[in-house]
Amino acid sequence: MHEQLLQPINAPTAVKIIEAAMPLFMKRGYTAVSISDVIKAAEITKPTLYYYFSDKEELFVQMGLHLMVMMGGQLQDATQGTSTAERLTALARVLLAERNADMRLMRHEMFEHVGPANRDLLVRAFYTHLFAPIEAVMTDGLATGVLARYPAGILSAMFLGMSDSFHEFGQQARLAQWSIGTVGHFANPMLGAETMVDLFLNGVRSGS
Amino acid sequence: MHEQLLQPINAPTAVKIIEAAMPLFMKRGYTAVSISDVIKAAEITKPTLYYYFSDKEELFVQMGLHLMVMMGGQLQDATQGTSTAERLTALARVLLAERNADMRLMRHEMFEHVGPANRDLLVRAFYTHLFAPIEAVMTDGLATGVLARYPAGILSAMFLGMSDSFHEFGQQARLAQWSIGTVGHFANPMLGAETMVDLFLNGVRSGS
DNA sequence: GTAACTTTACCGAACGGTAAGAAAGATTAT
DNA sequence: ATAATCTTTCTTACCGTTCGGTAAAGTTAC
Numbered sequence: 244m245h246e247q248l249l250q251p252i253n254a255p256t257a258v259k260i261i262e263a264a265m266p267l268f269m270k271r272g273y274t275a276v277s278i279s280d281v282i283k284a285a286e287i288t289k290p291t292l293y294y295y296f297s298d299k300e301e302l303f304v305q306m307g308l309h310l311m312v313m314m315g316g317q318l319q320d321a322t323q324g325t326s327t328a329e330r331l332t333a334l335a336r337v338l339l340a341e342r343n344a345d346m347r348l349m350r351h352e353m354f355e356h357v358g359p360a361n362r363d364l365l366v367r368a369f370y371t372h373l374f375a376p377i378e379a380v381m382t383d384g385l386a387t388g389v390l391a392r393y394p395a396g397i398l399s400a401m402f403l404g405m406s407d408s409f410h411e412f413g414q415q416a417r418l419a420q421w422s423i424g425t426v427g428h429f430a431n432p433m434l435g436a437e438t439m440v441d442l443f444l445n446g447v448r449s450g451s
Numbered sequence: 452m453h454e455q456l457l458q459p460i461n462a463p464t465a466v467k468i469i470e471a472a473m474p475l476f477m478k479r480g481y482t483a484v485s486i487s488d489v490i491k492a493a494e495i496t497k498p499t500l501y502y503y504f505s506d507k508e509e510l511f512v513q514m515g516l517h518l519m520v521m522m523g524g525q526l527q528d529a530t531q532g533t534s535t536a537e538r539l540t541a542l543a544r545v546l547l548a549e550r551n552a553d554m555r556l557m558r559h560e561m562f563e564h565v566g567p568a569n570r571d572l573l574v575r576a577f578y579t580h581l582f583a584p585i586e587a588v589m590t591d592g593l594a595t596g597v598l599a600r601y602p603a604g605i606l607s608a609m610f611l612g613m614s615d616s617f618h619e620f621g622q623q624a625r626l627a628q629w630s631i632g633t634v635g636h637f638a639n640p641m642l643g644a645e646t647m648v649d650l651f652l653n654g655v656r657s658g659s
Numbered sequence: 660g661t662a663a664c665t666t667t668a669c670c671g672a673a674c675g676g677t678a679a680g681a682a683a684g685a686t687t688a689t
Numbered sequence: 690a691t692a693a694t695c696t697t698t699c700t701t702a703c704c705g706t707t708c709g710g711t712a713a714a715g716t717t718a719c
């Protein structure tokens with residue numbers, strides 16, 4: 244049971260379960276998704292799920308690890324650009340991609356509904372796969388003099404946080420609901436990766 | 452039942468229930484909090500809760516309205532500053548206050564677990580009490596030439612989003628868990644209201 | 660045969676919600 | 690003044706359903 248946690252899932256049925264569970268957990272959260280929902284989506288039966296995962300929490304943790312490794316690979320690719328601004332834009336594009344999950348919700352759920360041991364696993368994965376690539380770009384940006392004023396760790400946290408916000412406000416489905424005030428009037432492109440990097444680098448003060 | 456939705460809660464027991472439910476819902480989310488949890492925290496019994504609220508969703512909605520009116524009052528006060536930067540810092544201080552809720556989670560839960568009619572109520576309250584005061588400061592900042600480059604609605608959404616990020620990363624309890632990489636090394640003050648406004652206005656590019 | 664995998668059928672506990680009525684103070688009738 | 694009535698507020702006891710999880714018996718592939 245426990246050593247299974249540390250090695251990758253290879254059984255095709257287990258992968259099928261994880262990939263069926265991912266959009267559910269990421270949209271509705273941990274408790275709102277029942278095991279029944281997952282087995283319906285994965286088109287299996289309950290004991291099959293419990294053959295591969297010891298309980299609901301382990302399924303969630305494995306799903307989280309799967310997700311972070313996936314996104315981590317994309318982030319790694321995004322650091323290949325030549326300039327810092329280019330790399331940041333590529334990173335932002337990955338973080339804002341529609342199919343990529345809301346990492347803010349993931350962080351909340353893993354701190355709220357996952358036990359200490361598994362939480363530690365997820366936190367480490369978050370750092371290794373998501374945070375570290377971003378931090379590397381920031382460190383390089385500071386070294387080459389493009390960035391300044393804050394240490395790489397803080398810059399990375401800010402960048403990730405901003406991407407969470409842009410990710411949320413950029414979802415059309417939700418923007419449609421938002422159409423009471425001014426927020427509803429703007430279109431998607433203004434909340435894209437370029438805008439985010441622009442805000443990150445230059446701020447919004449007049450004349451910058 | 453329905454007209455009760457639009458008028459304020461005045462019965463002391465109902466207020467007690469709402470105030471007991473607020474920290475629970477805001478920490479664990481809608482589905483993870485059971486009615487039993489709420490009645491234990493409020494020190495009442497279940498039918499008493501159902502005497503004041505028709506179902507779990509209405510309790511959540513009333514709690515959300517209560518929360519937004521509270522925070523809205525504080526935001527309104529924060530717009531009294533003289534300069535735009537001062538007003539923004541005061542707004543940020545309200546949004547980052549520890550006792551104030553994670554509005555990001557609130558938004559997620561109200562879109563995910565609340566029916567259309569009640570969702571509309573909450574969205575309107577969000578706009579009226581939280582968004583509008585911020586937008587007013589942005590509009591003024593644009594008019595006086597302090598801000599530029601984006602319309603007030605987008606600036607407000609960006610500002611709110613940034614505050615969500617700072618709010619999350621600024622929570623000590625969670626930062627303690629975060630201590631694997633560089634993120635764990637920085638202390639609270641660097642994620643305060645002043646830093647947030649600095650990033651918002653000036654960005655992080657070298658020489659700004 | 661046997662090992663890996665998947666099924667039908669079921670469990671106790673917790674869930675959201677309710678029926679029926681007791682306790683309490685205010686209002687009214689005598 | 691006091692007994693009876695009424696409305697508001699809150700309780701004990703319970704409902705059907707869904708929850709996460711399991712025992713045990715197939716089914717399939719080597």
